[in-house]
Amino acid sequence: xxxxxxxxxxxxxxxxxxxxxxxxxxxxxxxxxxxxxxxxxxxxxxxxxxxxxxxxxxxxxxxxxxxxxxxxxxxxxxxxxxxxxxxxxxxxxxxxxxxxxxxxxxx
Numbered sequence: 113x114x115x116x117x118x119x120x121x122x123x124x125x126x127x128x129x130x131x132x133x134x135x136x137x138x139x140x141x142x143x144x145x146x147x148x149x150x151x152x153x154x155x156x157x158x159x160x161x162x163x164x165x166x167x168x169x170x171x172x173x174x175x176x177x178x179x180x181x182x183x184x185x186x187x188x189x190x191x192x193x194x195x196x197x198x199x200x201x202x203x204x205x206x207x208x209x210x211x212x213x214x215x216x217x218x219x
Contacts, residue, residue: 117141117189121196128163130155134188135166136195142186165195 119134119141127134133145135158148155153173161169 118192119189120192121194124191125163125196130159133158133162135161136164136191137167137170137183139191139195140183140187141189141191142183143188144186147182147186163196164198165191167195 124134124136124141127143130148131145133143133148135142135144144151144158148158151158157169157173158166
C-alpha cells in the first residue's frame with residue numbers, strides 16, 4: 113500500500129495556471145488540470161480557486177454526490193498545515209510575474 117503524499121500551502125500555491133491547477137477541498141489536494149474543460153460550471157470558477165483552498169466555494173454551490181465522486185480520481189494527497197489562501201497565491205504570482213496571464217489564456 114502506498115503512502116499518502118502531503119503538500120503544504122507553499123507547494124500548493126505554485127499550481128495556479130491553466131496548465132497546472134491544484135485545489136484543496138476539505139483538506140485533500142486535487143490536481144484538477146485535466147478537469148478544467150469538463151467542469152459543468154465553467155473553467156472560470158476553477159481558475160479563481162487555483163492553488164488555494166476551494167472548500168467554501170465547493171460547498172456554497174451545493175455540489176451533488178456525483179460531483180464529489182468526480183473528485184476521487186483527481187486526489188493527489190493531503191494538506192499539511194494551514195491551507196493556502198488567495199493572498200499566499202497572489203504573493204507567489206506577484207513575485208513570479210505570472211498571475212496576469214490567467215485571464216488571457218482562458219480563450
